Amino acid sequence: MLFGRLLGQETxxxxxxxxxxxxxxxxVIYDALASAIAARVRTEPGFYPERPQIFTENGGAFHYEYxxxxxxxxxxxxxxxxxxxxxxxxxxQKAQERLLSQAVxxxxxxxxxxxxxxxxxxxxxxxxxxxxxxxxxxxFQATVASGLGLALYRLGLAGLLPLLAVTVVxxxxxxxxxxxxxxxxALLSTVAIALPPFRKxxxxxxxxxxxxxxxxxxxxxxxxxxxYLVTLPFISSFSLLLRLxxxxxIRRRATAFLVTRPVFSGAGSxxxxxxxxxxxKAPSIRRILRFSISPNDRSIFDVGNLMKPGxxxxxxxxxxxxxxxxxxxxxxxxxxxxxMLQETEFLKAGATALVLEMVEAGALDDAPCLRRxxxxxxxIVSDPNLETKVATDRGPMTxxxxxxxxxxxxxxxxxxSKAASIEALQVIELWREVLGALERRxxxxxxxxxxxxxxxYLLETCGDPRDHALLKTIDLRYHExxxxxxxxxxxxxxxxxxxxxxxxxxATHFPPEGTPAFxxxxxxxxxxxxxxxxxxSWESARIGGRLHGRIxxxxxxGASDGED
Amino acid sequence: MNxxxxxxxxxxxxxxxxxxxxxxxxxxVLLEIxxxxxxxxxxxxKETVVPEGGE
Numbered sequence: 352m353l354f355g356r357l358l359g360q361e362t363x364x365x366x367x368x369x370x371x372x373x374x375x376x377x378x379v380i381y382d383a384l385a386s387a388i389a390a391r392v393r394t395e396p397g398f399y400p401e402r403p404q405i406f407t408e409n410g411g412a413f414h415y416e417y418x419x420x421x422x423x424x425x426x427x428x429x430x431x432x433x434x435x436x437x438x439x440x441x442x443x444q445k446a447q448e449r450l451l452s453q454a455v456x457x458x459x460x461x462x463x464x465x466x467x468x469x470x471x472x473x474x475x476x477x478x479x480x481x482x483x484x485x486x487x488x489x490x491f492q493a494t495v496a497s498g499l500g501l502a503l504y505r506l507g508l509a510g511l512l513p514l515l516a517v518t519v520v521x522x523x524x525x526x527x528x529x530x531x532x533x534x535x536x537a538l539l540s541t542v543a544i545a546l547p548p549f550r551k552x553x554x555x556x557x558x559x560x561x562x563x564x565x566x567x568x569x570x571x572x573x574x575x576x577x578x579y580l581v582t583l584p585f586i587s588s589f590s591l592l593l594r595l596x597x598x599x600x601i602r603r604r605a606t607a608f609l610v611t612r613p614v615f616s617g618a619g620s621x622x623x624x625x626x627x628x629x630x631x632k633a634p635s636i637r638r639i640l641r642f643s644i645s646p647n648d649r650s651i652f653d654v655g656n657l658m659k660p661g662x663x664x665x666x667x668x669x670x671x672x673x674x675x676x677x678x679x680x681x682x683x684x685x686x687x688x689x690x691m692l693q694e695t696e697f698l699k700a701g702a703t704a705l706v707l708e709m710v711e712a713g714a715l716d717d718a719p720c721l722r723r724x725x726x727x728x729x730x731i732v733s734d735p736n737l738e739t740k741v742a743t744d745r746g747p748m749t750x751x752x753x754x755x756x757x758x759x760x761x762x763x764x765x766x767x768s769k770a771a772s773i774e775a776l777q778v779i780e781l782w783r784e785v786l787g788a789l790e791r792r793x794x795x796x797x798x799x800x801x802x803x804x805x806x807x808y809l810l811e812t813c814g815d816p817r818d819h820a821l822l823k824t825i826d827l828r829y830h831e832x833x834x835x836x837x838x839x840x841x842x843x844x845x846x847x848x849x850x851x852x853x854x855x856x857x858a859t860h861f862p863p864e865g866t867p868a869f870x871x872x873x874x875x876x877x878x879x880x881x882x883x884x885x886x887x888s889w890e891s892a893r894i895g896g897r898l899h900g901r902i903x904x905x906x907x908x909g910a911s912d913g914e915d
Numbered sequence: 916m917n918x919x920x921x922x923x924x925x926x927x928x929x930x931x932x933x934x935x936x937x938x939x940x941x942x943x944v945l946l947e948i949x950x951x952x953x954x955x956x957x958x959x960x961k962e963t964v965v966p967e968g969g970e
């Protein structure tokens with residue numbers, strides 16, 4: 352069945368706060384937003400108490416994404432529930448944005464009453480004015496390997512378990528030693544705080560202060576570096592295994608599609624000096640496959656999600672690690688801009704799902720291969736005229752020629768499919784329209800349909816090429832929820848809405864059927880608040896305390912409940 | 916609800932037309948955007964900086 356695979360998106364939203372007096376940390380703003388969401392829809396907290404996260408009754412989640420050495424500088428991350436098909440994904444992405452948009456004004460009031468009056472906004476973008484990169488990741492259910500490759504992958508994974516066990520033991524020894532040191536220092540500080548000469552310089556006062564985060568951040572940086580070193584042998588070995596065996600077919604046959612996809616999925620970006628690029632995230636991509644847990648290790652295929660289950664073992668959660676032995680895994684794409692326009696969002700997910708479908712069906716065995724994919728990516732996104740040719744095994748090709756190859760294959764595949772759906776035909780039709788307009792250089796027809804074209808149009812009509820601050824403001828403000836320029840175009844009828852407002856509202860409350868999110872969402876909706884405390888993860892819920900609680904597993908197809 | 920769709924609770928309408936497309940309205944929207952950007956240009960970039968990117 353076309354579009355039978357699960358797909359989802361994680362989107363990081365930059366927080367904009369214009370204070371009237373003082374700026375709270377972004378963690379304080381996140382807390383206000385999470386409370387506002389919880390006041391509108393039913394929510395339950397995530398599994399890990401140390402990670403600020405809520406799951407919502409539609410099966411999605413929000414959490415505060417931050418690095419341990421910058422706790423006050425994080426982002427709001429929204430994750431859609433698992434969906435089937437691009438239409439459902441678009442609907443739940445819009446539901447997520449609606450929840451956040453509604454939460455902004457409520458959170459603003461909460462912050463004002465807490466002594467932080469100011470203007471709050473959220474930006475669905477991937478690159479700020481200082482070139483910090485964050486943003487979206489797309490997930491697709493995919494076959495990690497098959498046949499002999501799968502057997503070798505599983506064997507390699509099993510061989511890594513002793514190394515993982517050593518990593519966990521060493522990690523705990525280091526953690527306990529550090530905890531003793533920090534507690535000792537805190538105890539000394541508590542004593543010192545009682546003595547007037549030390550009162551204002553106390554380590555303890557600085558450690559617990561939410562105003563001065565320097566010590567907390569320094570400690571976080573140290574712990575982050577230490578955990579990086581402790582886990583390095585396991586992560587490196589696991590990365591090598593993934594590089595050798597995971598998603599080989601997809602990497603071989605879909606990379607050219609993904610590298611050229613920004614011609615319709617790119618959000619556009621203004622660089623210092625006024626250069627315009629098709630994509631916000633693409634210039635920061637350095638590898639095909641991620642190799643480490645460093646957030647700066649940006650790749651087309653971001654396998655960080657497969658590395659995390661190994662690290663979860665440090666919390667004595669072995670189920671996620673065991674899940675890595677499954678044939679079907681979540682393939683995460685790091686080369687993904689946040690889309691503002693609904694047609695782009697729908698086409699991006701739909702075309703990618705079709706390409707993965709074709710790769711796994713063996714229908715793309717002769718797909719073009721890029722000689723140097725990362726170099727090709729950087730060249731393609733640097734050329735808004737779309738004329739650059741990149742080296743492939745079929746000779747030099749433009750991004751549009753490569754996209755044309757994939758589109759024609761997809762048309763034939765859908766036409767010949769016994770289970771073709773209207774949704775698949777809609778994806779093909781939209782892909783054909785957009786690619787055709789790009790080939791004809793009919794950019795005017797793509798304003799309000801393709802993000803980078805629309806942003807470039809606004810830069811040219813509302814900006815001034817000599818005024819970088821103005822251009823950058825248009826670039827950034829384009830992405831603000833509710834008050835941004837893309838939202839304004841949509842409100843005024845210059846960008847098509849593919850899903851209705853009533854459907855979006857309903858999707859903020861109800862989970863998508865036939866997915867793992869269905870049981871998760873239904874569980875959250877049905878729970879009586881007076882019962883035992885609950886913590887939710889993507890796979891399960893824990894009812895009651897950590898030691899004696901009961902675990903309820905959510906079935907992977909969303910069909911029925913399972914308990915142990 | 917379309918009976919041919921496998922996932923009944925989501926469907927897109929590609930025939931949905933943009934609602935207002937007069938040149939006059941378009942100019943008004945563009946003028947508003949230009950004005951808003953000029954008003955914000957000296958502070959918006961600073962207000963939206965993320966100290967350390969996530970992921």
